[in-house]
Amino acid sequence: MLRGVLEELGVAGHERISAIEPREVASDDRRHTTISPTTARPLATVQLDDRASLDREVAAAVEAFRAWREVPAPVRGQAVRAVGDALRRHKEALGALISLEVGKIRPEGLGEVQETIDIADFAVGLSRQLYGMTMPSERPRHRIIEQWHPLGPVGVITAFNFPNAVWGWNAMLAAVCGDSVVWKPSLMAPLTALATNEICRRTLTDLGHPDIFRLVIGADAVVGDSLVGDSRLPLISATGSCQMGRLVGQRVAARLGRCLLELGGNNAIIVEPDADLDLAIPAIVFGAIGTAGQRCTTTRRLLVHESIADSVVERLARAYASASIGDPMAQGTLVGPLINQRSVDAFLAAIAAAQSQGGTIIVGGKRAPGDGFFVQPTIVAAPRSNELPIAGEETFAPILYVFTYRDLDAAIALNNGVAQGLSSALFSGSVGASERFLGPAGSDCGLAYVNLGTSGAEIGGAFGGEKDTGGGRESGSDAWKHYMRRQTSTISHAAQIMHAQGIRFG
Numbered sequence: 001m002l003r004g005v006l007e008e009l010g011v012a013g014h015e016r017i018s019a020i021e022p023r024e025v026a027s028d029d030r031r032h033t034t035i036s037p038t039t040a041r042p043l044a045t046v047q048l049d050d051r052a053s054l055d056r057e058v059a060a061a062v063e064a065f066r067a068w069r070e071v072p073a074p075v076r077g078q079a080v081r082a083v084g085d086a087l088r089r090h091k092e093a094l095g096a097l098i099s100l101e102v103g104k105i106r107p108e109g110l111g112e113v114q115e116t117i118d119i120a121d122f123a124v125g126l127s128r129q130l131y132g133m134t135m136p137s138e139r140p141r142h143r144i145i146e147q148w149h150p151l152g153p154v155g156v157i158t159a160f161n162f163p164n165a166v167w168g169w170n171a172m173l174a175a176v177c178g179d180s181v182v183w184k185p186s187l188m189a190p191l192t193a194l195a196t197n198e199i200c201r202r203t204l205t206d207l208g209h210p211d212i213f214r215l216v217i218g219a220d221a222v223v224g225d226s227l228v229g230d231s232r233l234p235l236i237s238a239t240g241s242c243q244m245g246r247l248v249g250q251r252v253a254a255r256l257g258r259c260l261l262e263l264g265g266n267n268a269i270i271v272e273p274d275a276d277l278d279l280a281i282p283a284i285v286f287g288a289i290g291t292a293g294q295r296c297t298t299t300r301r302l303l304v305h306e307s308i309a310d311s312v313v314e315r316l317a318r319a320y321a322s323a324s325i326g327d328p329m330a331q332g333t334l335v336g337p338l339i340n341q342r343s344v345d346a347f348l349a350a351i352a353a354a355q356s357q358g359g360t361i362i363v364g365g366k367r368a369p370g371d372g373f374f375v376q377p378t379i380v381a382a383p384r385s386n387e388l389p390i391a392g393e394e395t396f397a398p399i400l401y402v403f404t405y406r407d408l409d410a411a412i413a414l415n416n417g418v419a420q421g422l423s424s425a426l427f428s429g430s431v432g433a434s435e436r437f438l439g440p441a442g443s444d445c446g447l448a449y450v451n452l453g454t455s456g457a458e459i460g461g462a463f464g465g466e467k468d469t470g471g472g473r474e475s476g477s478d479a480w481k482h483y484m485r486r487q488t489s490t491i492s493h494a495a496q497i498m499h500a501q502g503i504r505f506g
């Protein structure tokens with residue numbers, strides 16, 4: 001099946017793919033074999049970049065930037081429109097590739113490609129709106145304007161769990177802003193990156209703009225580290241774990257570069273006694289077990305009012321029992337595999353830690369049958385004390401920790417009582433509760449939802465989180481400003497030089 005999908009995407013014979021569904025794993029300094037999360041068998045072997053080839057890719061992106069920055073932004077927008085259309089034509093196959101490579105169920109694989117198409121559409125409109133402001137000058141016959149200019153080639157590092165859309169969020173905005181992009185994807189999802197980049201690169205090349213989208217595939221210690229340290233890249237946009245963000249952030253800061261960090265989350269849903277449970281239960285289930293718990297916005301903690309805790313947990317347990325686990329390509333599957341054995345080990349270690357810390361397993365807690373990396377979606381009740389240190393960590397797996405509370409401020413304190421600050425949600429019928437949650441003393445997260453779950457952001461809003469989530473904002477709203485440099489320009493048509501602040505000189 002993989003070969004057919006790669007053929008449809010026009011990359012089956014790509015020079016970087018040296019074997020498709022090989023018998024043996026061949027991973028060394030020059031090659032890397034990816035493993036199917038569904039079957040645990042080798043998927044494909046790809047050629048790895050080294051420092052020298054990275055250097056060439058960055059040099060090509062620098063050259064491409066020099067020309068691209070002078071193409072008028074609305075014309076760049078038309079090129080991005082063509083990229084969006086190319087992705088539309090390849091949506092089915094790209095979605096299937098995502099399912100095969102990272103184990104997302106079919107609707108989620110397709111949804112991810114749709115997200116990139118949506119951001120391309122957004123970027124097309126944006127290409128006519130890269131607005132600056134004008135300010136009144138204190139001096140007569142002077143004018144002050146703010147202009148936004150292209151920034152330079154942007155380094156984009158992506159996580160395995162959104163192997164197409166996270167690049168899309170960055171690349172579509174960067175492209176209309178006049179930047180070129182050097183993409184370093186996760187080694188767990190190089191095929192999706194290769195196919196996505198190739199489709200978009202070919203489209204721009206046909207329009208006379210080659211080299212806007214460059215790709216490097218390689219080890220973190222070789223390619224990742226060199227990319228991050230390369231001062232030809234004024235912005236590094238990195239999506240991944242908090243641990244990665246700390247390393248990358250410090251390294252970029254050391255060369256006084258700019259960083260856009262989109263890191264781990266530890267997201268909670270608060271359920272008030274007046275919540276409509278017919279809304280809350282499906283939202284919690286989707287948030288907690290969707291993408292097998294491998295979204296940065298996955299619901300990891302449930303904060304439920306003590307008066308309704310038993311009935312909420314009982315309804316959740318029933319819903320979990322009917323969620324089918326299995327082949328992500330099969331119709332009806334709701335929970336696909338984890339990405340690899342390391343993730344299964346982390347899941348089992350978290351369950352063991354929760355139990356040793358006084359947590360009680362309500363459902364799940366074990367590996368699920370199948371050759372691949374399947375686990376059971378799990379609900380763990382915290383002890384009465386609400387002391388459960390493991391719940392402070394982001395285990396990238398479908399584990400939902402349940403805490404109880406007595407009043408809303410206590411729930412908000414629990415929501416905010418973790419290191420990460422990405423997504424949060426409240427279910428309540430009360431305007432007062434909603435305003436409290438969304439107000440200055442409410443959720444401290446970058447994303448806050450009322451009567452919706454923590455996952456599934458739309459591209460129109462700025463996406464990102466506070467605290468250990470890194471503070472970055474991508475996608476909609478004014479996130480485009482990250483990809484441009486601001487210039488405050490003052491123009492005089494006065495007959496003599498006038499100094500600001502009324503200074504007389506000489």
Ligand code: NAD
Pocket residue numbers: 157158159160161162166184185186187220224225228239240241242243244245247248262263264265295296297394396422464465469
């Ligand atoms: P990861 O941190 O292991 O890897 C992410 C990317 O960083 C990969 O491309 C990896 O190769 C690269 N990388 C790692 N160390 C590096 C280094 N020292 N220098 C340069 N590059 C380096 O994360 P993952 O397992 O791929 O993804 C899961 C994590 O990503 C979770 O923590 C999840 O919450 C987070 N995530 C966050 C968002 C968001 O928008 N906030 C979105 C998706 C995923």
